Amino acid sequence: MATLKAKVQVLKRLHRSPINLGLILLTLILLNAIMMLSQLASDGYDRAGSSGARGLKNRYMSDDFESGVYAALGSPMNKKNDKVLLTIGIPTVRRPTGAVYLFTTLDSLYESMTEAESQQVLTLVFLADMDSDFKSSMKDSIREKYGSKIDSGSLIVIETRPGSYPNMTDLKATYGDEQERVLWRSKQAVDFALMWSYGHRWAYYYMQLEDDVISTPGFVSTIHNFIKSQKTSWICLGFSNLGFIGKLYKSEDISRLAKFVMTFFDQHPVDFLLGYFNVIMHNQQVIFRKPSLFQHIGVESSLSEKIQRLKDKNFDNSTKEIMGDNPAAQLFTSMKTFGPYVIHLPYDLSPGYFWGRSPKSGDVIQLVFNESVYLKRIAVLTGSESHKDDYLGSGMLEASPTLLRYTDDGKEAICTDYVYLGAFNDGNLDLKDLDTQINLPVKCLKLTVLKEQKSWLLVREIAVFIADTKEESVPRLNES
Helix, strand or coil: CCCHHHHHHHHHHHHCCCCCHHHHHHHHHHHHHHHHHHHHHHCCCCCCCCCCCCCCCCCCCCCCHHHHEEEEECCCCCCCCCCEEEEEEEEECCCCCCCCCHHHHHHHHHHCCCHHHHCCEEEEEEECCCCHHHHHHHHHHHHHHHHHHHHHCCEEEEEECCCCCCCCCCCCCCCCCCHHHHHHHHHHHHHHHHHHHHHCCCEEEEEECCCCEEECCCHHHHHHHHHHHCCCCCCEEECCCCCCCCEEEEHHHHHHHHHHHHHHCCCCCHHHHHHHHHHHCCCCCCEECCCECEEECCCECCCCCCECCCCCCCECCCCCCCCCCCCCEEEEECCEECCCCCCCCCCCCCCCCEEEECCCCCCEEEEEEEEEECEEEEEEEECCCCCCCCCCCCEEEEEECEEEEECCCCCCEEEECCEEEEECECCEEEECCHHHCCCCCEEEEEEEECCCCCCCEEEEEEEEEECCCCCCCCCCCCCC
16 A cells, blocks of 8 residues: 555655656655555455446445435426436535625526527536525525526526535544635535536536636537547546536546545545546546636635635637638648647637747648538638737638649648638738629638748637529639
8 A cells, every 4th residue: 555654755756856746746646546546445345347436335425325415496308318418517505705606607608508509408506505594595596597497407406415414523634724624625525426426317428617607608519529529538528727617527437436536525625536536547637628618707715714816827718709601621721739729729610719839921721611612701810809919910811612632641732723812901801792703612711821920820710601602694713
């Protein structure tokens, strides 16, 4: 078993080695995970025939653990036991000052979903406070504001039955925390576990939020697309960098996570336990989607006298301004991409943008439609409020009716008979009424950088609108 003495010896060796802090922290996480597995084994927990955290039995949890939670308002929309795409769990407790952010959060979520998206999402609000008057008041307010959501089964408010919580007296102080904080964080861990035990049943995926966040429009489709884009196995996807906000698990794993957290709720903060769980499940890395889809807006914590003005620096509410038709297409660029801000993001209708390093003269962005289209309008917007200097200083847009081939490495399209469409002005281009100028189906678009610039290039939106087929009398694309 990895003991505290063993940890100290490892740290001493690391201290003498030319190694970075990140590796030290990873080593500690691995050691803690090993200790947990050793504890599970020594306490006689049944892991036979399982891998990772599968099959964990728990010293605080009976077989009817899930029965401690019940729906106080609403019932699931899936009357035929058909699962929806996503359950969003939001625990909420009374803050000492009386501040309430929950309704701002719910309003933001519902305003950010289309009707079709809302049919695939179950929102779960957990009234986790021990004050019955507070819970009664919150239920009345939620029913008044979101009655239609409750009636449709897309919003459920849950509570716990008496006796659902383990004994939390005489908790052992760890991590240098005072007793008040140990009690607060231990109850929070149990709150999460109880919520997960109920929420894992209704959807294929489960995502946790806090009760004081806002979302970007179209976040449901963005999440679904990000899930589908994963090429390797994963345990947790992250849509915010803050705490457990926007962390998404498969429902089968969130059930296991609930049991794991209940095993160690009184020993470690819940965010630490999430990291340990990921390691035990053989995949310690959270895969983050950037920009983040959720931003923390709360100031007052549920912990007495705690103020937290946390903001996700990767949250950029880069909502598309123009929202084109944007038919299916492939995008390529010769520019070096910065981080996760890849070239397809400005064309995607969900929030996101492309960020390229110091473009050179002759650099290009290419767009190849899956099917040739007739154009009505094209708009390309560069730069942003937070990165005003990262606009395209000099550039032009061309169109081609013919795709010859792709390069052998698949990183570039070879199109022919390009025709000039227009130039950028102050970093933007917006060409309207193209259907009165051209009447030929377009297969390729090419944006070309005409002058080298020291600043990077941020493309926040590429919007393409499609026209109906016009009469032959309209001048053709390659005619003068």
